[in-house]
Each structure stands twice: as C-alpha cells, then as structure tokens.
Amino acid sequence: MPRFLSILLALFAVSLRADNTYEIEEIPLPEGMVPEISGVAFTPQGSLVVVNRPGEVWLTSDPAKGAKGPWQRFAFGLHEPLGVLALSENEIYVTQRPELTRLLDNDGDGVADRYETVNDDWHEFTFGLRRDREGNFLLSTGLPDVAGSINPLHPRVPLSEEKVHREAKPSPGLYEGWALKVSPQGRLTPIASGFRAASGLGLSPEGELFVTDQQGDYIATSTLVYVQPGRFYGHPASLKWREDYAGPVESLETLAAMRSPEAVALPHGALGGSPGEPIWDTTGGKFGPFEGQVFIGDFTKLISRVFLEKVAGEYQGAAFPFLRDAVGLEAIQANSGANSLTIPAGKDGLKHFRDVPPRSGTPLRPGNMRWPSRPTAASTWGRRRAAGERVTDSSASCEAAGRRWKSKRCGSRRRDSA
Amino acid sequence: MKRYRTLLLATLLPFVAALSGDAGTEADYPRVFRTFMPNSGPSAFAVELVPSLALCYDPLRGGVGEIWTGSVDLSPTLRAKINGTAMPRGEIIYLATLGHAFYVPTLVHPLRLGDPAAEPEYRFKGYRYEAGAIVFEFTLRGHPVSETLRADEEGRGLVRELAFPEGGGPAFLRVEKQVAAEVHVEGGAEVEPGLWRFPEGGKATVRILPKTPAAP
Numbered sequence: 001m002p003r004f005l006s007i008l009l010a011l012f013a014v015s016l017r018a019d020n021t022y023e024i025e026e027i028p029l030p031e032g033m034v035p036e037i038s039g040v041a042f043t044p045q046g047s048l049v050v051v052n053r054p055g056e057v058w059l060t061s062d063p064a065k066g067a068k069g070p071w072q073r074f075a076f077g078l079h080e081p082l083g084v085l086a087l088s089e090n091e092i093y094v095t096q097r098p099e100l101t102r103l104l105d106n107d108g109d110g111v112a113d114r115y116e117t118v119n120d121d122w123h124e125f126t127f128g129l130r131r132d133r134e135g136n137f138l139l140s141t142g143l144p145d146v147a148g149s150i151n152p153l154h155p156r157v158p159l160s161e162e163k164v165h166r167e168a169k170p171s172p173g174l175y176e177g178w179a180l181k182v183s184p185q186g187r188l189t190p191i192a193s194g195f196r197a198a199s200g201l202g203l204s205p206e207g208e209l210f211v212t213d214q215q216g217d218y219i220a221t222s223t224l225v226y227v228q229p230g231r232f233y234g235h236p237a238s239l240k241w242r243e244d245y246a247g248p249v250e251s252l253e254t255l256a257a258m259r260s261p262e263a264v265a266l267p268h269g270a271l272g273g274s275p276g277e278p279i280w281d282t283t284g285g286k287f288g289p290f291e292g293q294v295f296i297g298d299f300t301k302l303i304s305r306v307f308l309e310k311v312a313g314e315y316q317g318a319a320f321p322f323l324r325d326a327v328g329l330e331a332i333q334a335n336s337g338a339n340s341l342t343i344p345a346g347k348d349g350l351k352h353f354r355d356v357p358p359r360s361g362t363p364l365r366p367g368n369m370r371w372p373s374r375p376t377a378a379s380t381w382g383r384r385r386a387a388g389e390r391v392t393d394s395s396a397s398c399e400a401a402g403r404r405w406k407s408k409r410c411g412s413r414r415r416d417s418a
Numbered sequence: 419m420k421r422y423r424t425l426l427l428a429t430l431l432p433f434v435a436a437l438s439g440d441a442g443t444e445a446d447y448p449r450v451f452r453t454f455m456p457n458s459g460p461s462a463f464a465v466e467l468v469p470s471l472a473l474c475y476d477p478l479r480g481g482v483g484e485i486w487t488g489s490v491d492l493s494p495t496l497r498a499k500i501n502g503t504a505m506p507r508g509e510i511i512y513l514a515t516l517g518h519a520f521y522v523p524t525l526v527h528p529l530r531l532g533d534p535a536a537e538p539e540y541r542f543k544g545y546r547y548e549a550g551a552i553v554f555e556f557t558l559r560g561h562p563v564s565e566t567l568r569a570d571e572e573g574r575g576l577v578r579e580l581a582f583p584e585g586g587g588p589a590f591l592r593v594e595k596q597v598a599a600e601v602h603v604e605g606g607a608e609v610e611p612g613l614w615r616f617p618e619g620g621k622a623t624v625r626i627l628p629k630t631p632a633a634p
Contacts, residue, residue: 054496055451079452079461098452098461101544115450116544123460 022288022323028067033058039084039094039129047089049074051081057092057103057112075103075112082199083128083139093118095126095139100182119182122175127199133207136189137182140211141175142197143237177238179211179227193242194233194259198225200296202278212275212296215268218255222275223262224296224306226315231260263315264306271319272298278306295322448552448568450475450545453495454503458483463545464490464504465552467569472506473521473576475554477542480527481565484519485576485599485626520598520628521576528594529580531558532587534613561586575627584619591622600627 029035029050036053043049048063055078062069074092083095090105092112099120103112118137128139179191179198191209196219200212209227213219218235225233232239236249249255266275276297281290294306302324308317448467455462459478466472472490474483488508495504506518527537543555543562551568566579582589591614593601604623606616616622 055453077449077451096452114544114546117542120542 027063030058030060030067030069030071033071033073038080038082041084041086041092043086043089043092045089047086049084049086049092051078051084051094053080053082055079055081055096057081057084057094059086059089059092059110061089072110074105074110075115078115080125082126083201085129085131085137093129093137095128097125098123100126100129100137100139117186119186119188121188122180123173124176125197125199127197127211128201130201130203130209132181132203132209135184137184138179138191138201138203138209139182140179140195140198140201141177142195142199143177143235144172175238175241177235178241179209190241191229192227192231192233193238194231194235195225195238196235200275200277202280202294205280205282205292210263210278210294212266212278213262214274221268222266222272224264224266224275224278224294224317224319226263228260232258233262234259263308264317264319266296266298266304266319271304271321272296272300272302274299275304448547448550450547450552451490451492451504453492455483456503456505464492465567466490467552467567467576468573470508470573471569471576472508473567475567477540477556478526479523480529480540480556481554482521482567482576482578482626483523485521486519487574487628488518521596521601521626522598523594525592525594528592529558529563530590531561531563531582534590534592534615559586563589570625570627575625578622578624578626580616580622580624582616582618582620582622586618588618589616589620589622590614591616591624593624596626598629600629601625602627 027048033050033056034052034054037050038053039051041049043059045061047059047061050058052058055076056073057075057078058071059074060069060071075094078094078101079097081094081096081101085093087093090108090112092103094101094103100118102114102116102118104114104116105112106114122141124144125142126139127142128137130138132138175188175190177195177198178193179195179201181189181191183189195211195213196216197214198211199214202210204210211225211227213223213225213233215222223233227233232242234255236255239245239249249258266272276299278294278296281287281293281295283291285291290305294308296304296306298304303322304319305322306317306319308315447469448465450466451464452461453464454460455464455474455476458474458476462477462483463475464472465475466489469489470487471485472488473485475481476483484506486506486508488506491505491507493504494502508518527540530536530538532538538558539560541557543557545552545554547553548566551566554565554567556563556565561583563583564581566581568577568579569575570577580589580591589606591603591606593603593612593614595601595612602625603614604625605621606614609615614622
C-alpha cells in the first residue's frame, strides 16, 4: 500500500510539474529583417506586428509559421521606432524619435503609403505606445545621451541651452524625460517628469499608467512607477520643462523631498538592468496562478513578475524573477560594476552583441547595439506561453516575453524558474 | 593637384558605394528615410527619388535642402547607438567648391503665405507615396500646403510641385541663385529679383537641374 501511494504521489508530482511548465516558443523572423526588435504588438485580428531599430515595421497574420509565414514589410524609413500600437491591419501607430506617426495602408496592398505626423513637439528616444480609455496616446521620452548633436541653427524643438546645467543628461529639448499624452487630434499634454529613460509603458486593467525607468544617474536602480499627473520621479534634468521651474535643484535633500517614490524598485543586477514594458496577466488563469500580476521583460534576458497592491491610493509591491536565461544572472553579475553599465555580455551574450566592450573598464563605445551580421531566417525572438495554451493565442504575455529580445536566443523549451 | 584628387575621388566613389550599401532596384524607388542628415536639423529626410538622384528634405528648413547626384549611405546612423549622420554618396562633381551637392540652399522657410516678410508658423504633417513621387504635407499659418517631389525624365534634376491653399493669401517663394544648378520657376510672377508670387489656391513648379560640369 505505501508503495502504491508513493507511486501515486510521484505521478501527481510529475503531473503538477508538467502543468507548471512553461514553454518558450520560437518565432523565426523573416529573412531580410534586421533583428534589432524594438517593439511588438498584435492587431485586433491577431496579426503580429514587429518594429525594429533600423526603422521597419513588419507584419504577419500567422506568427506560428515563423519565417515561412506571410511576413510583409508594412513600413520602412522610420527614425528608430521604439513603440508600436496596431489598431487594424492597415492602421498602425509608432513612436519614432521625432514624432508619433500614424501609418496607413490606403490601397490595401499590405504596405503603408501614408506616414502621418500626429504630433512632433519633442525630439528624443520615444517609448510606448499605449492608448487610454479616452483614446489618447500615452508615451514617454528619454534624456539625450549627448547634448552636442543638436544644431542650434535648426533646433527641432524649443531649445533651452541656457537651462542646461550640471546634470549628466542635460535635456536641452522640450519634454525630455517625461511621460506624455497625445490626443487623437494631435494635442500634446505633459503628464509627469523625472524619468531617465522610461522605456516601458503599460496600463493596468483599471487604466492606470505605469512606466519602468532605467538605472543610471539619479536613478539608483530600475523602477516600476505608478505615474500620476504633475508628479516628479527623480531625474532633475526634466524639471526645466515644468511651469514652476525656478532653477537647478541645489541639494539632494531638496531633490529627495520633491520626488515621488516608485511602486516597486527592481534591484539592479538581481532583477535585471533595463526593464521594458509592464504587462498585466489578464488571461483568467491561462498563464498560471498570476492573474492580476505584472510581467516585465528586461534587456538582460530576464522576465520579472511583480505583485502590486494599492494602499491609500498608492501602489507598493514585490518583484520576483520569473524566467531567466541560462546565462543571464552570470552575465549580469559579470558586467555589473565594470563601468557602471549593465549589458548582456557573458559567454553566450557575446555571440549576439559582438561589440560589447570587455569587462576591464573599457568605456562603452558607440556601436554596442550593432547587429553582428546580416540576418538570416534563423534569427528569432521568443514568446512565452503556458503549456496547453493555444499557440495562436496572442496573449499579452507574449508581448512581455518578446519586447526586448533582440536576437537568436531561445532554446526550444525552458522551465519556469519561479 | 586638387583637380587630380577630385577626378580620383569621382572615379573611386561608385566602387566604394557599391561595397557599402543597398542600391535597390528601380521598383524600390522613390524611398524615404527619416534620419540624421548633414547640414540639417535632426530627423530630416533622406529622399532617394531614383538611383541617380537624392536629396535632403528638412522640415526645420521648411522644405528641400541639399540635392546631389547619387544616393544615401545610412550606415553611419544605423550602426551606432549614438548616431552619426547619414551621408550622401555618389558623384562628387563640385568637390572643390560645394562638396557633394549641386543644390545648396541657405534660406530658412523660403515659402511663405500672405506676407513675404513674416516667417510663417510651420507644422510638418507627414508624407505619402505616389507613383514615382513623394508628397510632403505641412501647414503654413494653419493652412495646408503640399509639395510633390519627383525626378525629371532623365533622372538628373528635381521637379518640385507646390500646391497652395485657398484662404491663406498669395504664396511667396524666395529662390536663391545656385553656383552649380539652374533653377526654373513656373506658375507665378517674379515680383522682385529672387522673390516669386503665386495666386491664392494656385500651384508652382520649380525645376532644379545640375549644371553640366566644366571639363577638368
């Protein structure tokens, strides 16, 4: 009898393990597409839309077929698009460096023939893209890496060089380091400031805006921030575009008093180094026991899971590693502290980031985002699904997994580390 | 010596261009890339109308910037996180005087509505592809204006077709003399040297053709 029971228990444990196993599904990219993926979305009809840093928008109605599927280059020639939102098969919005753009395929040939400027009141790396319940577009901007590239004879936006002071990132152009709202008619409204590079932007099921900000100057570790209008979240370079700006903040104590805290801090290294879009599990249990929790893909091949609770109008919570690449933690630890930059190097990462500098304190060179060779049909990005979920189900979790993965990386099956 | 250097560069450049980029086929043209371009504001447009004719369209200047015979090398801006500017590539006919371009404007917002002396409020609105052409759209003082760009029949020169709105008053275009290009204007009247006036709701055609280079 005890033997029978132990067999039963073993079978039960095996079945539990199988039930709790997650699979990573490879989606080979089409030949000819540079695999520097910078944004992923699905159309309401279920087509997969992928944008890349060289400025292309690709679309396939059958992602399960991978590279052999019906991929179509929908648009090209955009300036570093980092966010995408697809309203239909022939109407796609992208955030690119100079503007929010509406791409339209009017003649139905699968290729955009019209690139419409919705708003261009700023010029910087621009992330997003989400739409609130009123139809407004929500996006966020980074701070410039360098100030010298702006041509003062032809500034893109109102330029305030006289306001540039001691910050490492001077934000000389309008609304750099802000979360922004653009109405369907193209009117820009600033929401909140203090971001270094809020490269992930998401909406909770209740329609609340969250962003992830990136570790660096003034931002001690990456964060998940509940964004509320008028608030300031830490990086002072963006303050000059507030109406109440009265000059540089003179002390860290003053700055700390001005700053609203994040909902959750993501410890640098242990929970990544460069988080992307926060995605809520709204699958009703299809993706495991995490309904209502948040998943965040990270540049360091990590997906975090975040539990949030709202207390007296403010959010707090806890973060856990959900899935980590086999070399992820080692790579992060190996590179953290080398030169205050965290990059996905390590043995495996070097295959994909050939120009990553060595650990020995070499300054980060322009070119760390170069792609190593011309893409092939083998170039893939991963999407994640719970075992048993239909492959063609375009659940939000797929976006979480694919958001910032840039190149060939996925094994055919990996187990949940959570 | 300078002349020989120029000739040498002009001879070698097509081979360098062939090694460094994507030439495309006839069917790929025209094509537009938003990027960093030299002598322009950030996020100008690199426009390749045909394989032999390219230009910079700069919303901050208010229209067409430099024009050259050749194409665009995007690799400096695509290969780096902290970008360099994309670069013209092609024939360098006028290297000794102008560099790569045969048309080099210096004016900002040379197109105005109503008052030729007042710089208009300019808002860029986007662009669209039409057969053999690119149509840029913008507003001046809130009035919609379109500018269609196409190559001439020989693929050497640029044809600009401007369409002006009703209700905005007459349009004025200041046309600069060029060292290396001939500029012809149709559809209006030259009201003073270099300043052309067009009727409200009218159209203008501007043809810009490279001058034949003098024999070395």
